[in-house]
Amino acid sequence: MKGNIAIIAALEGELKPFVHGSGPRNWKRIESGKGCSVWEYRHADGCWIAACAGMGEVRAAVAFVEVEKVAAVDAVCSVGWAGALDGAVAAESVSGVSLVVDTKTGERFRPADFQPAWPVLATTTHVADEREKKRLAASYGAGLVDMEAATIARIALGKSIPFYCFKAVSDDADAQLPDLNLFVAENGRLKMLPFLAHVAVRPGSWSGLMKLGRHSSAAAKNLAEALYGWLDESGSVRTSTGDYTEKRR
Template identity: 35%
Template sequence: MSTKLAIIAALPREIASLVRGLKPHPAFTQRAVFLYEIPGAVVVAGGMGERRVTLALEAARTIAPIATVISVGLAGACTAELAPGTVAEACTIIDVRTGERFFGSEPSPHTLATSESIAGIAEKKRLSEAYNAAMVDMEAATLARLAHAHTLRFRAIKAVSDGHDFELPSLSLFADRDGHFRTGAFALHTALHPSQWSKAAQLGRESSKALKALDAALRTAIEQHG
């Protein structure tokens, strides 16, 4: 049996274009793990955080033999080097909690820091200064650790949703117990707080642009693997 890529995201919207028209595998949806099979890849959205992406990779490995794990999704920029709406691959991935460093299989000048929470302006600046991080996410280091443990190739391809000088503190309030974002609750909260309208609209525009670019990058990665 030929090997496949495991494309692991936190949120369903991060893989929506790649799996449009498909239904998730019913064996995993009860655990809020949304797994899809496409030619050359197993694509999973398992939720935010360490525990959820661990479940996502476990699910992918039960479906097909995996050769490469790609951590994908939205990330925040830690410097002005990366503009919102763009896609970047990281070669060095740092777990901020433990200090561990992992390395991707593709060359890149970028370092990605993995944090336990959504980073605001001050935290992005700290990560840039302490680790030379260009981006910050919440899952890549966990997936890199798991890939190393299972002797799998690893890549981290991230879509930059917010710049180094952007923050929307209310975002951290809307993750549910399965690590998924409560979009409806966030929309209601934002509607009731006019001071956040402009920033929420900006984040929406830039996230949409970034996810379109991410979809193109992932399709290229699948073609290269095949």
């Protein structure tokens, strides 16, 4: 497949190793709308466009709009951090998904390229805590949870654009974390100062947050490696033949 490939995440931290790391590409930062970050890599047959605009369905749609301002999209890949719903899904691992389920609407989306062994991804409207993770796993047979993939898939379907999805696991199924939903702003990003003030007086949450930080950083690096393995040397996508569920160091 040749052409312009969009790679859409929620947060800049998810894309940082991909667009700023030691990879073989020279990415250019593109001027974009408020609250959105966009990078472009031009190649002989088109370009890769990486973008993020915050967490949640509204912000995912914003990122898609910003990508289309750069170039007509021939294929789109939803990427970024996801929470594990199954104890067998390891933090820091990277996986393609076999199905995306929108828990708000009940819609189901099949990626253009998938393997049956890959986990089902449940897309929710909020950050899932440990109790919600158990419910999602039981209700949908899902192994992963995020907040954006279903929106990207729905837009892609409406535009007849091939949809792909790779997720990097930032937290285990039993991760003990504070309620992050209290601190998500309208722009889909964490309100950092109120959040830090909240956790500062709750030392019981420190260990879980430090583990989340370590896992998230490693997962983003592994995601970059997986994406560069998926995108071929000429800048187009190729059918994946490997299993991205294994940890990459």
